[in-house]
Amino acid sequence: MRRFAAVLLIANLILPSVAFSADDTPLVGYSSRSSQSEREWETKFRAIPDPKNLRDYMQRLSARPHHVGSPYDKDNAEWILARFKEWGLDAHIETFDVLFPTPKVRVLEMVEPTKFTAKLEEPAIAIDPTSNQKSEQLPTYNAYSIDGDVTGPLVFVNYGLPEDYEKLERLGISVKGAIVIAKYYQSWRGVKPKVAAEHGAIGCLIYSEPHDDGYGRDVVFPQGPMRNPDGVQRGSAMDFASNSPGDPLTPGFVASATNQRLAVKEAKSITKIPVLPISYGDAQPLLAALKGPMAPDEWRGSLPIPYHVGPGPTKVHLKVEFNWDLKPVNDVIAKIPGSVAPDEWIIRGNHHDAWVNGAEDPVSGQAALLEEARGLGLLLKQGWKPRRTIIYCAWDGEEPMLLGSTEWVEAHAEELRQHAAVYINTDGNDRGLLGMGGSHSLEHFINGVARDVEDPETKMTAWQRLQLSKIAEAKSPDEKKELRQRPDLRINALGSGTDFTGFLDHIGVATLDLGYGGEDEQGIYHSIYDDFYWYMHFSDYDFIYGRALSQTVGTSVMRLADAEVLPFDFVDFADTIQKYTKDLEKLLADKQEEVRERNQELEEGVFKATLDPRRPTVAPQKEDVPPHLNFAPMQNAADSLARSADHYRQALAHKQAALSDEQAESLGALNHQLIESERKLTNDDGLPRRPWYKHLIYAPGIYSGYGVKTVPSVREGIEQKRYAEADQEIARVAKALADESALIESAAKMLEQAAR
């Protein structure tokens, strides 16, 4: 009660002195009057988030291991539910029973040329008080690895990506019947066993290379933030990008009591070969015993050994077995009903489950979400009435592979298709720059929010700091020029790896993914050392960026929820589509040039001339030059999109001042049209060979996982040499873009009529 009074006082004091509230440029989608009042409410909101609370939430939520199915995971869900209720929100828990394997047997030993048994164990560290909670910690493993017991020669495959296997082929090395060892990073970890299996490997080890997140970067934990020799990155190895995320036994539909489940052996997203993550302490003896050719320069890491590729003489035995149990995931859902447009939803989420204690991942983001919810609760008590319905979601089961959010999306798919306007996601949060990813129809919007939030270290706006930092990093004069002249900073397209995936890729809900970071190194990801002690020594320990995240996302939620017209803008989207079209044309032209050049070099004898008989390599095969593709339908659609986007922006600029709730009905129709704008970019049949993924502009890459493939069916068609398919897909994408353009045009006309 005391804190409540104090906050009100501060909010009132701050109001007149804050420069942003004096800005009378109306917010996009707002009439003059409502824009003024919105700015006042937002200013009040931004004074609420309190670093002390963020710290307390983190300490509480990360106090014990809280993975899916653990007692403390449930306890946290109930604690979050109680907070939502205490702050006046209408909240409940939704539970789904999903497949979540945990390890029963884990054995890794070198059987030749010498004996070595891997430790597979992260020791407690005396100074780190939660690192000794052994009985509650999940052992180190990759979830959704298949059971297996294999013995074979070891081959080092760099990051284990398709291009690494091309290099191996040139070295004359096959992984058939071998166990591969790959480094973490550069792709979703599940890509590594997938590609290894495609090349005939029988097992896969993934290790944390010290060059990437160990002593190659900084001092190791507990003296520094980086991974120590025993630290292991747990994580899901589910092949979600080729199939779907969520419960592997109920792909595409909700894991409910009535829906039938597949048998475990029918589940397509479980790996084809056994996989186990290991520390560099365990990896070093295996790698040190390898012979065969030296690994290419860029494959080598920071271990004090010569990096050989193998195969052998290192021979390893890998055995893993799992409990294939169903476990409950508990999503905590809180609602604030809309006052004017309750059937238009703004949804905001962050997961609460972790691999172990998870102070950084996910609690740093979850704490910010909670502080927003508290803030919105306070505003409601002061009389704020959001126009649209706001839904706050604390997801469970994100770590195994988006279990809680995906099942929730599948359970509510029909309602979401009708009502969901925007989904905003966050996950782990650190110090530094604001990261902005999402749907490009929200690029203009989120640039506006970033201009209204203060960066806590520089006291610039978050936008300014980001712009200037990007100028510093930009490689070419053209890039620097664009950063100085383009009104909005470009936002990243979204791949996957966190809870927005079901919303964006499956339903087609316009999405934002936000978070601060970049100033601190970290090597504790998915280990027992990602805990309160680590966060309080090596990350945002005064929680000023936690507060900035609450302010950024809370402002976004309010501004989306209160606008008379949803603040979508299509000019940046159209510009992005123009850019993607050019990128694709260049991708094809570069491929053609590459093949032509290689064929010529083969004819000239370049590969014979460069052959070292003591280190023999295999010449590549001659290939057909890729055919030309017809990009005209996409270019035409992109041009028409640019025209309708301009028309809509002008119509909104001219008409929004005169908007009023007397036109509530026509505004409702217009907003529903706008909500449809992201759905129009989806296709019910989905992407080739992966129908769960319905968005034609954004998808996680089959061979990148987290990394996005924009215009995925065309881009992957070219990359994977399916040129006829790429040609057909250009037409399908162009049709969706033409439909989008027609929708924007009709929205512009509706707007002109609504505000006549």
Ligand SMILES: [Zn+2]
């Ligand atoms: Zn996370």
